[in-house]
Amino acid sequence: MSDTTVIRVGDDYDVIIGNGVLDQVVAQVPDGAQRVLIVHAPVMADTARRIASAAADSGLQAVVELLPDAEAAKTADVAVRLWSVLADAGFTRTDAVIAVGGGATTDLGGFVAATWLRGVAVVQVPSTVLGMVDAAVGGKTGINIPEGKNLVGSFHPPAAVVCDLDLLRTLPQADLAAGLAEVVKCGFISDTRILELAADPVAATDVSGAVLPELIARAVQVKAEVVAADLKEAGLREILNYGHTFAHAIEQVSGFSWRHGDAVAVGMVYVAELSRRAGLIGEGLVDQHRKALQSLGLPTAYPVDGDAGERWSALRAAMGRDKKTRGSTLRFVALTGLGAPTRLSGPDEAMLRDAFDAVRA
Structure with a gap:
């Protein structure tokens, strides 16, 4: 297998898999975006800051938001908080979300992107094996409610999925x-x-x-x-x-x-x-x-x-x-x-x- 593998999902987007591909994340943000909301799991704080710095270097306004860990991120309360962040920062339909973390983070990030202004672009950056092979690929987004898992959600294909295998080195x-x-x-x-x-x-x-x-x-x-x-x-x-x-x-x-x-x-x-x-x-x-x-x-x-x-x-x-x-x-x-x-x-x-x-x- 080559160092980097690119798998096309229909005619919609690419899944980029390899070591050291994190520097390709910002390039996957669609043209015309002026702002990106970077949501991240607690353990991905350094990675989120690195992506934010690259976004700023490319002329994008980067807003970084920490999420609760794991499934605690996938709640209506967290989604409401992020919608407020998007509103306060003036995000428009041409702007984008970048989700950095495991499956819960990419599910929540995708759901917020799907529902803000009825849909803005999301770039998924999964940091776990589960996120890379399942949650971040396929366009399923969602949150949990007490009555069940993923009962509230939307189909919202990402603009791209970037799987940097180096992120797995610190995975328990x-x-x-x-x-x-x-x-x-x-x-x-x-x-x-x-x-x-x-x-x-x-x-x-x-x-x-x-x-x-x-x-x-x-x-x-x-x-x-x-x-x-x-x-x-x-x-x-x-x-x-x-x-x-x-x-x-x-x-x-x-x-x-x-x-x-x-x-x-x-x-x-x-x-x-x-x-x-x-x-x-x-x-x-x-x-x-x-x-x-x-x-x-x-x-x-x-x-x-x-x-x-x-x-x-x-x-x-x-x-x-x-x-x-x-x-x-x-x-x-x-x-x-x-x-x-x-x-x-x-x-x-x-x-x-x-x-x-x-x-x-």
Whole structure:
């Protein structure tokens, strides 16, 4: 793989992946902009200042705003504060937002850009594996409300996504592994070569090696192809939600204390167990899920303290609010084989509970 990989998402924008590509961020701001709002996660303060300095050097007025950490950034209160900042600074429809941080930061930054004056440009600068392969690519933006994750949002493709792999060097190992859950997901639903590469956990988690950049690029390619064909999730794009129905329920019930990737890992095992019970796949593919995820240090079981029935009731209610649900019918992305996604609609309630018992620790 060359030092820099550029993946085109349809005819809309580029995802730039490589080491030392941070200096390309300001160049991705559309012509005509006079101001940029740079929102950043707490750990990205130095990076945000560096981008702000480059913006000023290019003649842009840069406004820098610190966000709360992780999912705490994705609230209506934070969005309102940023809208006020944009208003006070005189941002117009030709100006832009730059979001620097993990998936929560890019989700929030994209949502603010989508809603300010009914849409201004956003350049996404993800700083985590999860952000690079999932949140920042595809144009999904959103915030959380107490009733569920990402229930308020908009489709708003970015002007560009700049993935500087150097930003991963300070990423905690647990966060790096959590991001790889979304990479492995792409292996199960599409590019099976990903599973082969991820089978070496040392190489897959080495930020200085050649395997991790290839894994990131392959996962981005999978998402780019799906999004280009179905931006607004009318059909095909739903496959990117493999494992997410149960994962979002875990996050909501836990008060968003779970890492997203950890929840997705358990969610994939859950839907694999559900798929087996529905007669779609065999035990071997279920086992492959557990082995692939465990080798990367990801959880494959959901711990339950106390009444399992009460916990299941909370999770089941949360799944009922999933975006794929139609009426009262639960719909899951499932598999009929490796790299062969399908949809499973309205599985029997006993089957749903049985799959939960199979992943319950």
